[in-house]
């Protein structure tokens with residue numbers, strides 16, 4: 001039997017394998033952890049300024065470190081809240097209370113819907129009831145209620161999954177509501193089982209999750225150690241990875257939609273401004289890309305000039321500004337590790353790793369790879385078809401503030 005068949009593949013990956021698109025890999029964090037253990041004995045807390053699904057928290061909690069995690073995309077943040085060991089006991093209690101109340105769960109009379117929208121009217125009404133029910137079972141803890149609800153809302157969505165592009169959902173289509181309650185029970189049981197298995201392995205339960213754009217973050221704490229991984233410049237909109245869940249947050253839960261203006265790597269370039277890019281490596285890449293466009297067809301040239309060049313310029317500029325902001329949150333002599341993959345565009349390597357080294361050196365840090373390896377990345381076009389640009393260099397960069 002396929003588990004969690006009816007919820008989005010992002011959450012299925014997170015629930016069953018603790019991984020989703022662009023998560024840290026265990027071997028990457030092992031390399032960092034070994035370096036930390038062999039070099040420093042004063043590590044108490046690890047900061048991640050762009051923490052995604054909390055892969056760093058999940059790993060370092062097992063090693064006995066506290067963590068502070070900042071994330072801009074709300075569903076990724078709520079996932080962190082769900083797996084934060086600090087919350088496990090309360091979440092288990094809420095799940096038990098919801099399961100014990102099964103005969104009073106809201107009834108969804110409609111059997112199906114066909115809609116052009118992500119959610120049809122009956123689903124919207126039902127999700128509202130479900131949220132109210134979870135809120136009541138949780139003694140009005142809205143943070144934990146939202147965290148429990150979100151991974152399940154795609155069960156009620158009218159959408160078509162793309163097997164070739166995981167950040168893309170086509171909205172509209174058919175949705176059957178039949179058996180939603182069995183699916184909800186399955187989801188709650190799997191979540192509970194997973195949290196109970198995890199909790200025995202955590203050695204430290206003190207972790208903070210902060211929902212914020214790093215650029216607007218105002219913190220009194222300064223950090224001595226950080227471990228992070230930037231969004232990739234692959235024209236994907238990270239907010240779209242959770243389009244379904246963000247729709248629910250924006251339309252049912254929040255009073256005002258999230259502003260993804262400074263989502264780094266986002267594919268939207270229109271009307272955005274960027275400033276001076278100080279990294280030599282980024283500038284050489286940008287010039288090479290423009291030079292290459294001159295040898296291509298008129299259409300390709302126009303695509304590069306109007307889309308790809310502004311896109312990469314914006315990416316490198318935003319990354320530079322984000323790391324400047326990160327620097328302002330670090331103590332003197334701080335140490336950081338950044339896991340990064342270099343993608344390829346039009347046969348040109350996008351020098352993300354080397355640009356990050358430039359950015360930190362320009363800020364007065366020492367910055368070098370402690371590990372670089374070739375990884376095979378299966379392209380978007382299916383697992384069997386390895387594309388020519390599927391070889392990436394994965395860098396683990398260590399930076400030391402002087």
Ligand SMILES: C[S@@+](CC[C@H](N)C(=O)[O-])C[C@H]1O[C@@H](n2cnc3c(N)ncnc32)[C@H](O)[C@@H]1O
Pocket residue numbers: 022023024049050051052053054055056070071072073076212213214215228229230231232238262263264322
């Ligand atoms: C590569 S992912 C991190 C994944 C993480 N290492 C993990 O294992 O779960 C990069 C994250 O940066 C976040 N991000 C992008 N721009 C941001 C910003 N301005 N402030 C905070 N987070 C941001 C994205 O939403 C994305 O979740």
